[in-house]
Amino acid sequence: PATRRQFLGLTAAAGFALVTGCSARQPTAAGPSTSTPGGLRLTAAPMRVDLAGSEIPTWGYGTLPGPEIRLRAGDRLRVELDNELPDDTTIHWHGLAPPNRMDGVPGLTQDPVAPGERFTYEFETPTAGSFMYHAHVGMQLDRGLYGPLVVEPRSEELSYDREYTLMLDDWRDGMDAHGGHGADAGHGSAAEDDGGDAVSFGGRSYPLLLVNGRPPEDPPVLETRPGDRLRLRVMNIAADTGFRFAIAGHRLTVTHTDGMPVEPIPVDALRLGMGERYDVLVESAQRGGAWQVGVQAEGRGGWGRAVLRYGGSPASSPPAVAQRPGELDGRLVAYADLLAREPLTLPAGSPDRVYDLELSGTQIGGQSYPDADPLPVAEGEWVRITMRNTSAKWHPMHLHGHHFQVLTPTGRGPVKDTATVAARGGVLSFDFLATNPGDWLFHCHNHHHMEDGMVRVVRYR
Numbered sequence: 001p002a003t004r005r006q007f008l009g010l011t012a013a014a015g016f017a018l019v020t021g022c023s024a025r026q027p028t029a030a031g032p033s034t035s036t037p038g039g040l041r042l043t044a045a046p047m048r049v050d051l052a053g054s055e056i057p058t059w060g061y062g063t064l065p066g067p068e069i070r071l072r073a074g075d076r077l078r079v080e081l082d083n084e085l086p087d088d089t090t091i092h093w094h095g096l097a098p099p100n101r102m103d104g105v106p107g108l109t110q111d112p113v114a115p116g117e118r119f120t121y122e123f124e125t126p127t128a129g130s131f132m133y134h135a136h137v138g139m140q141l142d143r144g145l146y147g148p149l150v151v152e153p154r155s156e157e158l159s160y161d162r163e164y165t166l167m168l169d170d171w172r173d174g175m176d177a178h179g180g181h182g183a184d185a186g187h188g189s190a191a192e193d194d195g196g197d198a199v200s201f202g203g204r205s206y207p208l209l210l211v212n213g214r215p216p217e218d219p220p221v222l223e224t225r226p227g228d229r230l231r232l233r234v235m236n237i238a239a240d241t242g243f244r245f246a247i248a249g250h251r252l253t254v255t256h257t258d259g260m261p262v263e264p265i266p267v268d269a270l271r272l273g274m275g276e277r278y279d280v281l282v283e284s285a286q287r288g289g290a291w292q293v294g295v296q297a298e299g300r301g302g303w304g305r306a307v308l309r310y311g312g313s314p315a316s317s318p319p320a321v322a323q324r325p326g327e328l329d330g331r332l333v334a335y336a337d338l339l340a341r342e343p344l345t346l347p348a349g350s351p352d353r354v355y356d357l358e359l360s361g362t363q364i365g366g367q368s369y370p371d372a373d374p375l376p377v378a379e380g381e382w383v384r385i386t387m388r389n390t391s392a393k394w395h396p397m398h399l400h401g402h403h404f405q406v407l408t409p410t411g412r413g414p415v416k417d418t419a420t421v422a423a424r425g426g427v428l429s430f431d432f433l434a435t436n437p438g439d440w441l442f443h444c445h446n447h448h449h450m451e452d453g454m455v456r457v458v459r460y461r
């Protein structure tokens with residue numbers, strides 16, 4: 001049995017068993033082997049996914065999500081991307097801070113990888129955490145070109161028994177209201193129609209919510225045992241959907257946001273904007289049965305789910321769901337409650353450079369990409385960006401190539417790379433240190449907003 005001391009991570013060298021993903025992900029060549037000389041190959045290609053019995057044509061890296069890439073802090077990531085799509089593509093390493101030429105933004109940091117071509121990404125990964133990789137061309141991410149990327153610390157300070165990665169997605173394919181289970185891979189889940197009844201942030205329709213590529217009818221099962229401590233890495237890769245996340249009958253202890261450690265804090269539910277991640281610990285109580293892991297679309301009624309199941313019933317038997325998550329209205333994680341365990345080392349005084357940017361419509365500071373002025377910074381500067389959201393939608397704003405610290409009254413706000421600015425008057429500020437020269441995107445991670453130009457470039461001069 002765990003002591004509170006262990007739980008809070010004060011005991012180094014606590015053993016933990018690593019369970020690779022959950023049943024939703026097939027074993028792949030990914031994993032620690034990515035740090036071996038040959039590295040890993042990801043092939044972007046048309047593929048089919050099985051969504052509750054329907055074979056849906058789409059694009060991806062072989063599985064949905066793509067293979068989990070696992071490295072250790074200080075390893076070198078080496079990934080050969082083979083493009084077998086009928087379209088240009090790239091890979092962006094969401095939350096990592098690689099050299100600029102490895103950042104995967106077509107036309108800005110690299111030439112797009114043309115059909116039939118290969119590009120090798122290679123760089124060091126000094127910072128541990130829960131990250132993601134995804135295509136950064138148009139709406140390709142929305143078709144399934146994404147996967148999880150976990151950088152393990154050299155020595156783990158958290159103590160836990162099992163670990164699962166959960167990628168939350170919204171999906172348009174395979175639904176009759178959207179052209180049925182069409183055979184045209186070009187449809188993807190990125191079709192531009194706005195049909196259907198479901199309402200979402202961008203006004204688009206995503207009737208299906210997936211957890212690790214699985215629909216609610218066929219949920220992934222997280223096996224556990226009474227008394228086990230689980231670590232969950234929850235990641236929102238949806239194009240257009242913010243999520244609430246809770247587990248019936250269980251509290252969550254937040255330990256990291258966007259991969260960066262915070263003082264452990266108990267909550268009932270997470271709220272994740274697109275591009276955000278939370279690591280949580282879950283204490284399995286001395287109970288049995290199956291419990292719903294509920295994923296609810298923020299602002300509308302849709303549900304996705306997984307199942308947390310105790311005991312050794314055969315994996316093939318469908319889990320009984322004991323109850324709906326009633327916890328979604330309980331205490332939600334809030335940035336103001338999070339305390340960074342490793343705050344940025346900011347100099348005394350005030351920032352060297354301050355940007356005050358209004359988020360209006362899908363503009364940042366009154367401008368739309370690509371006709372937007374870059375935001376200049378100089379290497380070594382302490383930069384503060386304040387966003388004032390006058391629009392009716394909330395915007396999860398993501399900065400490439402850096403970690404920033406959210407300004408909260410404690411002065412020790414969480415270190416993140418994606419932060420959601422509330423609709424209708426929300427204000428959020430963050431600080432970062434300009435230590436990674438190049439041209440870096442700063443954009444809304446609602447992919448429709450991004451496609452509509454909600455992008456600026458932070459440019460080192």
Ligand code: C2O
Nearest residue numbers: 092094275398441
């Ligand atoms: Cu995951 Cu430019 O973003």
Ligand code: CU
Nearest residue numbers: 395444446449
């Ligand atoms: Cu937005």
